[in-house]
Amino acid sequence: MEVPRNLTLLRDNVVETMHIFRLPLGRCSSWCDGEPGDTILYTGCLYQTMEIVLRRGRFLDMVTKDPDRDFMARLAKIFMSLGPVYRLFIDPGEGRVYNLPRKALNILRRLGYKVGCLREEPYPGMLLYEFGFDREFREYAARVYEYLRDRGVKRLVTIDPHVYELMKYIYPEYVPGYDLEVVNYIDLVLEALRDGRARLRNPGYSVTYHDPCHYSKSRHRRIIDEPREIIKSSGVELREPLRTRRFSMCCGGPIETYYSRLSREIAKRRLAELREAGGDKILVACPICLVSFESVGGRVMDLIEFLDENLVVGDGVE
Amino acid sequence: MVWSRYVRKLNETILDQEFRTGVERAVEAYEKGIYRLLSEHPESYRYAEEVRRIKEESLRNIDTLVKRLEKRCRERGINFFYAETREAARRYIAGVVGSGKTIVKSKSMVTEEMDLRAVLEENGNEVWETDLGEFIVQLAGDEPMHIVTPSIHYSRHRVAKLLKERFGVEFDPDDVEGMVRYATGLLREKYFKADVGIVGANSLSVEEPAVVLVHNEGNIRMVLNTPRTLIVVADIAKLVPTMEDAIKVGLTASRFSKYLVTGYYDVFTFAKSHAEYGPREIHLVLVDGGRSRLIKDPEAWEAALCIKCGACMYVCTSYQIVGGRFGGKAYPSGIGAIVSSFTFGLDESLPALYTCLLDGRCYEICPMDIDIPGIIRRLRARAMGSL
Numbered sequence A: 001m002e003v004p005r006n007l008t009l010l011r012d013n014v015v016e017t018m019h020i021f022r023l024p025l026g027r028c029s030s031w032c033d034g035e036p037g038d039t040i041l042y043t044g045c046l047y048q049t050m051e052i053v054l055r056r057g058r059f060l061d062m063v064t065k066d067p068d069r070d071f072m073a074r075l076a077k078i079f080m081s082l083g084p085v086y087r088l089f090i091d092p093g094e095g096r097v098y099n100l101p102r103k104a105l106n107i108l109r110r111l112g113y114k115v116g117c118l119r120e121e122p123y124p125g126m127l128l129y130e131f132g133f134d135r136e137f138r139e140y141a142a143r144v145y146e147y148l149r150d151r152g153v154k155r156l157v158t159i160d161p162h163v164y165e166l167m168k169y170i171y172p173e174y175v176p177g178y179d180l181e182v183v184n185y186i187d188l189v190l191e192a193l194r195d196g197r198a199r200l201r202n203p204g205y206s207v208t209y210h211d212p213c214h215y216s217k218s219r220h221r222r223i224i225d226e227p228r229e230i231i232k233s234s235g236v237e238l239r240e241p242l243r244t245r246r247f248s249m250c251c252g253g254p255i256e257t258y259y260s261r262l263s264r265e266i267a268k269r270r271l272a273e274l275r276e277a278g279g280d281k282i283l284v285a286c287p288i289c290l291v292s293f294e295s296v297g298g299r300v301m302d303l304i305e306f307l308d309e310n311l312v313v314g315d316g317v318e
Numbered sequence B: 001m002v003w004s005r006y007v008r009k010l011n012e013t014i015l016d017q018e019f020r021t022g023v024e025r026a027v028e029a030y031e032k033g034i035y036r037l038l039s040e041h042p043e044s045y046r047y048a049e050e051v052r053r054i055k056e057e058s059l060r061n062i063d064t065l066v067k068r069l070e071k072r073c074r075e076r077g078i079n080f081f082y083a084e085t086r087e088a089a090r091r092y093i094a095g096v097v098g099s100g101k102t103i104v105k106s107k108s109m110v111t112e113e114m115d116l117r118a119v120l121e122e123n124g125n126e127v128w129e130t131d132l133g134e135f136i137v138q139l140a141g142d143e144p145m146h147i148v149t150p151s152i153h154y155s156r157h158r159v160a161k162l163l164k165e166r167f168g169v170e171f172d173p174d175d176v177e178g179m180v181r182y183a184t185g186l187l188r189e190k191y192f193k194a195d196v197g198i199v200g201a202n203s204l205s206v207e208e209p210a211v212v213l214v215h216n217e218g219n220i221r222m223v224l225n226t227p228r229t230l231i232v233v234a235d236i237a238k239l240v241p242t243m244e245d246a247i248k249v250g251l252t253a254s255r256f257s258k259y260l261v262t263g264y265y266d267v268f269t270f271a272k273s274h275a276e277y278g279p280r281e282i283h284l285v286l287v288d289g290g291r292s293r294l295i296k297d298p299e300a301w302e303a304a305l306c307i308k309c310g311a312c313m314y315v316c317t318s319y320q321i322v323g324g325r326f327g328g329k330a331y332p333s334g335i336g337a338i339v340s341s342f343t344f345g346l347d348e349s350l351p352a353l354y355t356c357l358l359d360g361r362c363y364e365i366c367p368m369d370i371d372i373p374g375i376i377r378r379l380r381a382r383a384m385g386s387l
Ligand code: SF4
Pocket: B256, B305, B306, B307, B308, B309, B310, B311, B312, B313, B335, B365, B366, B367, B368, B369, B370
């Protein structure tokens, strides 16, 4: 069986270091103040990883542009084993995307939810699952589960569609005895808005919302109306792109690792479609969508940013 | 190797503006049409549910159905051939046809899959694809890009150029009607000259052996009726118990191809009474070619429910860029990648299996509710598990 080396490279990274790019787990969570608790914000390092994809795109592209670039993947493997030198190079620091979890945590706490976090956050292994490394994923998921349980975690709050779906619906299939409760922050925010604990002020621009695939076309649970209800509650005008809701279009991100040209073409096409819808801002709810669009010249806003910007808690005086 | 070849093709296609425009136009027309059709005719979903039950039941009893069909065919003097492999099917058909013959063909994926046209031509026969889209693909020496509309990647300019190159006739590219008239005129002659007609099948009924063919151009009627020898080629997953079932399959497939009604719904029964005007000699070639393994596969069998409506292809994110370059041979996109993992092998199909974004647009539209992304992920796991 011929398998592109960039797939196995990432597999090995995850299995060996619990981080896609072999960074120390602490590099996933400098946004975390270490507040303990049995309910934690669990980001699965996804936003943080996507910051790397966004900022180190040129390097990653060399490795991943085509699945037949075995040679580059081999070189990358050697480079990655250089430890500190490599880490200095690959770590883009804490930019905008990296810091979205910090904003999310802040939003949740302002809404009165008691949410802790981990100073060292493992990657949940989505890549292993999607690429079909099932055997590795089974073992890995058990490790992650144990890791979380050992730290007293009982309930996860997730802020993106991939980690949400994986931890809520896939983990139970693979990890015997899995008993973590998994909550989506969208539900928590909506609950607070509905019962009047908070409201969103109208920023005065119109928005086009892009449904992430794993909210809109999930086999498990569809989160299509909830984000819309949140957005509309602010009074902004919500525009729908040509392909929307159940038939929204993928951003191209999932195949970025080995078919990056096709992936980019998909992103460009969808971005054009989103622009055509005419909203002043394009709103996404997934770090992969965010980075896919921004990598091809788009400027989009994450739902977390929209909330952070416009959330008013109580009578506005905190 | 497999990967390099594949990715090179993908990347070339991305840069082919004419190709992209053609695909873009087709998928947009489809998406606009289908959502309207389904909302105005929600009964289509009811048809689909019923057909899913029929097909499920048929797949469960596939061995019995095949045996029964063989018996029923023999009772009617129909030549029945069960081809375990593509190779066997090719050999049988080549034997029936011989050489020096003229053959008219309807569009059929399974014959595309086995390169039947090339084999027959090598043996010194003249083969004509009568579906206009497939005819264009044949002239160009290309591969079909969609199972319902094979030549979506050809602009009228390219078609005009092809006609000039192949037949020396000049057409204004805007004169689409003129080009169609020319092609149908040319084919009309061939029907009456043809010794052998070859058709595929939307579905095949067993109890009263019959083939259901749904089409828009009327060409299949000619292929069925004019030549003296008729060869029906179908894969085994096309079998359903009764004629009623078979008609429902055809009707549902055309609905999800976005036709409220198509030009023709043909039911051709294998009855003796054809001899006056129709074919004197009828052959039914049932092709397995890896499908019985698919049908019995606990993780992937659902893919054999496919009624080839083509909906999942039009709506597929990757397909909307690179068309049928993503998928298996003659069977584009995710569902094609799955089936070709069985018909051509997992190794060969791996690059296609990894082209899927697992985003699930296909699953949303599929009338048979096939969990295409789920099966793709499981096949990836099977391949990776064997590392
Ligand atoms: S998989 Fe479903 S949507 Fe695709 S061609 Fe088959 S029946 Fe139609």
